Amino acid sequence: MPSTDTERDLKRVRVDTAFFLAADPRMPDFRHGLFLAPMVRIGTLPSRLLALEYGADLVWGPEIVDRAIMGTERQVNRTTGEIEFLKENKQIFSCHPVERPRLIFQVGSSSPENAAEAVRIVTAHDDVAGVDLNCGCPKPFSTLGGMGANLLSDPDLLCEILTHMRRAAPPHVSVTAKIRLLPTQEATRALVEQIVRTRTIRALTIHCRTKNMRPREPALLDRFSEIAAHVAMVAKETGQDIPVVCNGDCFSARDVGMIRERTGATSLMLARGPEANPSCFGRRVCAATEIAPKWLQYAVYFDNPFGNTKYCMTQLAFTTTGGAGDAEKVSPLPKRELVARRAALSQAKTHEEIAHALRLSWPAEGAEQLLAHVQTTIQQQTPA
Ligand SMILES: Cc1cc2nc3c(=O)[nH]c(=O)nc-3n(C[C@H](O)[C@H](O)[C@H](O)COP(=O)(O)O)c2cc1C
Known part of the structure; x- marks a missing residue:
């Protein structure tokens, strides 16, 4: 600035x-x-x-x-x-x-x-x-x-x-x-x-x-x-x-x-x-199930356009596109559960329904802490 x-x-x-x-x-x-x-x-x-x-x-x-x-x-x-x-x-x-x-x-x-x-x-x-x-x-x-x-x-x-x-x-x-x-x-x-x-x-x-x-x-x-x-x-x-x-x-x-x-x-x-x-x-790739709650918290906090949230979370959570295999490999969910969540996600019409589909807690709060963490990380890495 x-x-x-x-x-x-x-x-x-x-x-x-x-x-x-x-x-x-x-x-x-x-x-x-x-x-x-x-x-x-x-x-x-x-x-x-x-x-x-x-x-x-x-x-x-x-x-x-x-x-x-x-x-x-x-x-x-x-x-x-x-x-x-x-x-x-x-x-x-x-x-x-x-x-x-x-x-x-x-x-x-x-x-x-x-x-x-x-x-x-x-x-x-x-x-x-x-x-x-x-x-x-x-x-x-x-x-x-x-x-x-x-x-x-x-x-x-x-x-x-x-x-x-x-x-x-x-x-x-x-x-x-x-x-x-x-x-x-x-x-x-x-x-x-x-x-x-x-x-x-x-x-x-x-x-x-x-x-x-x-x-x-x-x-x-x-x-x-x-x-x-x-x-x-x-x-x-x-x-x-x-x-x-x-x-x-x-x-x-x-x-x-x-x-x-x-x-x-x-x-x-x-x-x-x-x-x-x-x-x-990062050095450690987290399971997509760890990422999904954070994505939703940001989406709710910023009132992200719903269609965009649904699209990105569908790509993120439960598909592997073009060989991005790490996400799948570390997923702790059995295949049947993954399929059920994908199906429910495809029916979701609100952010709350996405939370239910993916068994995430609702209301999806916590974005401010996530944002503060990003800010600290960037500030620490930026030369004075
Ligand atoms: C969903 C998606 C959307 C993309 N949109 C753009 C874009 O807006 N602008 C662009 O220059 N490339 C776009 N690309 C191409 C990527 O930036 C990148 O060049 C390409 O996917 C190769 O990188 P990768 O092998 O890591 O996937 C897009 C790729 C994907 C998968």
Whole structure:
């Protein structure tokens, strides 16, 4: 948070690229860590707070399309502290001051002007530490508008969007991009080189799959180190320092050693692991039955949209998606009980019914203590 008038003024000043790239201690640290990946629907406030509790170093919000955040009204809940961006009473995005130093807002865009406007909206009150451009989503809702993975085949537009985002963001807010591999190493090297030469990004995430690969196909981790080395070379040549984050098939902290060895990456981003169980960031993966009560407590405290709570808790508690097997292995419940709870959960129409379906205590209280714990953890880890 800005503490002096000078800092407050600086936030509003648009300065040149050299200033943007100067080390700013308020910038998030992308160099070493385990990060919660952007996930549509899954990456809402309760998921992010749980990921932080269990050891995620940075958390990405779900992709929000530029036009969705444009025209929203920012509202602060004086009781819970939650910040909501609302349009026609519908929550488009929400966040909390506790996560602010670790929160990256991901935008979906195919328009430099709209991307810039989205960045201005989410950074106007210093609610996020960084903004990220989604250049990797292959789902039709993203690519149809020319966004997501379609940007990979229009690098000039991709780079123009990043330039507009950098100009729109205050100097202490990082700009990053998340891409997929292109079919060949040569094409991928050319793409990352063009991105690095824009002098706009603070870090680059590489999802080690190509646009046409399905999530169940093994990530092409062996292609990572050459691309990361190329980023490092071009960055050095242009006087920059750009960490490259590796994403794909890291399901828990237990996979980290193997993936680091295979890729040379110091930072890893996880998606399906924490989708099934956010405690995957920690040394000890808890049973999903230990996570579910906390998810519900946050959901009730923040009045999380019910459909989102139900969706996330269904993914979290009793399914294993894409091999996020740790959650299942440590589940203490017999299979028949799991099936019964899943069935009851699918019928639930209120937060209270979710509690009954999953045999959780009701009222679901305790979110304030959870929040205080996250705050203490972040404060202890943040250099003075
Ligand atoms: C439910 C879900 C939603 C996702 N939504 C996004 C998104 O909003 N933006 C994005 O860049 N990638 C999104 N992805 C892709 C992930 O961020 C990640 O790149 C991919 O799942 C590979 O990581 P993993 O092997 O750890 O799952 C999503 C993935 C999942 C499973």
